[in-house]
Amino acid sequence: MDQGELAEQIVNAFDGMSAQIQSAARYVLDKPHDVALLTMREQARQAGVQPATMTRLAQHLGLDGYETVREIYAAAIRGGEIGFAGKAGVQVASQKLKGDHALAIDILHSISGQVAYLAESRSIDRLVATARALTAARRVYCLGLRSSHAVAWHLHYILSLIGEKSILLHGIGGTEGDALRSATKDDVLIAASVLPYTRFTIELVEFAASRGVPVVAVTDSEVAPLAQLADHLVLVPTGSPSFFHTMTPAFIVSEILGALVAGQAGDSAVEALRRFDEQGVALNTHLNQRPPRKVL
Amino acid sequence: MDQGELAEQIVNAFDGMSAQIQSAARYVLDKPHDVALLTMREQARQAGVQPATMTRLAQHLGLDGYETVREIYAAAIRGGEIGFAGKAGVQVASQKLKGDHALAIDILHSISGQVAYLAESRSIDRLVATARALTAARRVYCLGLRSSHAVAWHLHYILSLIGEKSILLHGIGGTEGDALRSATKDDVLIAASVLPYTRFTIELVEFAASRGVPVVAVTDSEVAPLAQLADHLVLVPTGSPSFFHTMTPAFIVSEILGALVAGQAGDSAVEALRRFDEQGVALNTHLNQRPPRKVL
DNA sequence: ATCATATTGAAACATATGTTGCAATCCTCG
DNA sequence: CGAGGATTGCAACATATGTTTCAATATGAT
Numbered sequence: 327m328d329q330g331e332l333a334e335q336i337v338n339a340f341d342g343m344s345a346q347i348q349s350a351a352r353y354v355l356d357k358p359h360d361v362a363l364l365t366m367r368e369q370a371r372q373a374g375v376q377p378a379t380m381t382r383l384a385q386h387l388g389l390d391g392y393e394t395v396r397e398i399y400a401a402a403i404r405g406g407e408i409g410f411a412g413k414a415g416v417q418v419a420s421q422k423l424k425g426d427h428a429l430a431i432d433i434l435h436s437i438s439g440q441v442a443y444l445a446e447s448r449s450i451d452r453l454v455a456t457a458r459a460l461t462a463a464r465r466v467y468c469l470g471l472r473s474s475h476a477v478a479w480h481l482h483y484i485l486s487l488i489g490e491k492s493i494l495l496h497g498i499g500g501t502e503g504d505a506l507r508s509a510t511k512d513d514v515l516i517a518a519s520v521l522p523y524t525r526f527t528i529e530l531v532e533f534a535a536s537r538g539v540p541v542v543a544v545t546d547s548e549v550a551p552l553a554q555l556a557d558h559l560v561l562v563p564t565g566s567p568s569f570f571h572t573m574t575p576a577f578i579v580s581e582i583l584g585a586l587v588a589g590q591a592g593d594s595a596v597e598a599l600r601r602f603d604e605q606g607v608a609l610n611t612h613l614n615q616r617p618p619r620k621v622l
Numbered sequence: 623m624d625q626g627e628l629a630e631q632i633v634n635a636f637d638g639m640s641a642q643i644q645s646a647a648r649y650v651l652d653k654p655h656d657v658a659l660l661t662m663r664e665q666a667r668q669a670g671v672q673p674a675t676m677t678r679l680a681q682h683l684g685l686d687g688y689e690t691v692r693e694i695y696a697a698a699i700r701g702g703e704i705g706f707a708g709k710a711g712v713q714v715a716s717q718k719l720k721g722d723h724a725l726a727i728d729i730l731h732s733i734s735g736q737v738a739y740l741a742e743s744r745s746i747d748r749l750v751a752t753a754r755a756l757t758a759a760r761r762v763y764c765l766g767l768r769s770s771h772a773v774a775w776h777l778h779y780i781l782s783l784i785g786e787k788s789i790l791l792h793g794i795g796g797t798e799g800d801a802l803r804s805a806t807k808d809d810v811l812i813a814a815s816v817l818p819y820t821r822f823t824i825e826l827v828e829f830a831a832s833r834g835v836p837v838v839a840v841t842d843s844e845v846a847p848l849a850q851l852a853d854h855l856v857l858v859p860t861g862s863p864s865f866f867h868t869m870t871p872a873f874i875v876s877e878i879l880g881a882l883v884a885g886q887a888g889d890s891a892v893e894a895l896r897r898f899d900e901q902g903v904a905l906n907t908h909l910n911q912r913p914p915r916k917v918l
Numbered sequence: 919a920t921c922a923t924a925t926t927g928a929a930a931c932a933t934a935t936g937t938t939g940c941a942a943t944c945c946t947c948g
Numbered sequence: 949c950g951a952g953g954a955t956t957g958c959a960a961c962a963t964a965t966g967t968t969t970c971a972a973t974a975t976g977a978t
Contacts, residue, residue: 344924344925344926345925345926346925346926347925359699359700360700362659363658363659363696363699363700364696365964365965365966366965366966367964367965367966375926376926376927376928377965377966377967378926378927378928378966378967378968379926379927380966381966381967381968382925382926391966391967392966392967393965393966393967396966400659400660403655403659403699404655404656404659425885426750426753426882426885426886427746427747427750429881429882429885430746430749430750430878430881430882431741431746433874433877433878433881434737434740434741434874434878435741437737437874438734438737438738441730441733441734441737442734444730445727445730445731450723450726450727451723453726454722454723454726457722472779472907473776473779475775475776475779476772476773476775476776476779476873477772479771479772479775480769480771480772480869483768483769483771483772484866487866498794522902522908523908524907524908525907525908526907566877566881567881568877568878568880568881568884569881569884569891569895570780570783570877570880570881570884572877573776573873573877574870574873574874574877577772577869577870577873578729578730578733578870581729581862581864581866581868581869581870582726582729582730582864584864584866585725585726585729585862585863585864585865585866586722586725586726588864588865588866589721589722589725590722595865599865606818610821611768611820611821611822612818612819612820612821613818613819613820613821613824613847640954640955640956641955641956642955642956643955661934661935661936662935662936663934663935663936671956672956672957672958673935673936673937674936674937674938674956674957674958675956675957676936677936677937677938678955678956687936687937688936688937689935689936689937692936
């Protein structure tokens, strides 16, 4: 039995419980983090019930004792089930896995794990190395077609705020690749592509690589077509419970790279942002209204 | 003392430890999840040392005993420090908070919390309600300028895979809003905008709202300009340790909405995907190469 | 109102836990 | 080689933990 099933079982059995046991049950549902991490006696105190009541709750659910409950919750935390959103388990249980809600939570859960993947040493090291390469480059060409378009565009937008060296390879009228003509070994081409790999992306990267332009690849496998052409490789997971692969990790990578390059650029980035603000004011791009105070 | 400091202290003191204590220390650093959740004896077994060695490690660090170590790690888990990426604590500690690495991890940590926010009941309910509205609409107009462009574009792309009813409001030659002319009360305009709010986005939404077109707003506050015009409101956090606000939560929203609408559309979505595949094959859009086997 | 049943509270219980003391062993330096 | 000191393994220890028992109380049906 896993923690989700147990939470669901508690919700189902809730009506048949005595008042004290309901108090204990409510505590377990409300504080999933604490079940495994606090002693039973402490939980009983917080829930306002006798220690024995926690044991009785467990027995009411058909388990040996509360220790079993704690083991189930401990396994969930160690496996990453709880922690991204303790409430999610209850949500799933209390909504009886109703289709849409369950799918949304599944997707978020999956993304949560992918964020954790990006936080691993190896991923971070690669991001930092990549950012250094972008900072050192004379110009940065950003490429991403189809599902990767948002990633490339967003990175280009952030880079454009802190300097003028980013060029987005976008095509209106079939001119996607034209700007690459003037790329040299002092520049960098950063390309995003995940399964199913868009042919034209690969071809453009191959062209650039053959011309000696350093390549940064944001892709989904060590053995993806781009990976073999790349000088720097950033791996992004794309698995999703949905019909559509997720581009969120790649999107996050674009934001992190933007932030790192900004940090490394230092004063020149600050100066560029100042000019950006000036232009915004002059053209009245943004609402001049100060943001209303956030409501709590 | 929090868990991050303790991990750092362990790394610093590591060289001065005896072999057995180093084994224990390595275990603590490698398995932060388990420190608070397994008994000390079990951890000792897994680390291949005597139970007493765990206590000696704690004393070597100037603490009362291993129970104190467990408490520190338990507090970290309950507070959400560990769990998004157990390794992150070590990463920070062992890299001595070196600028770039620390920033990257901060950003990921922040995003992790925002994902949790999206998983809360209220957010999920709003997403599901919004998806229903999109499904029911005759046409969906997607709008997002500047930093919100990637969000709007991505949602449009996903919707375009599963049907033909999505229209992206993009402007080449200053025609961003023209398509809105034919929008009616049977359609939906979904607009993304976060601080600093782009004037033109708000103006287009005001125009549509005045014409009776239902509005979905993806924005950052209950009192944002779009929020007051919207029939459905999806709130996305945007705070970031970086100089640039994050669009990741909004991006995730676009993916979730796409997935939900696809699910609700049912067979028609399947049919649309089939036609999409056909076209892809005919035009040789993607590499026909089957993806190489993943390496482990 | 009364009895049967279920629930609750308090204390006693067995046990697994983290710790400590001590002897055996392994290094290190003269 | 051998003494001094640190390290390690083992077993005993005190204790806090989860559980159980039992009496007191509340609840509900007749």
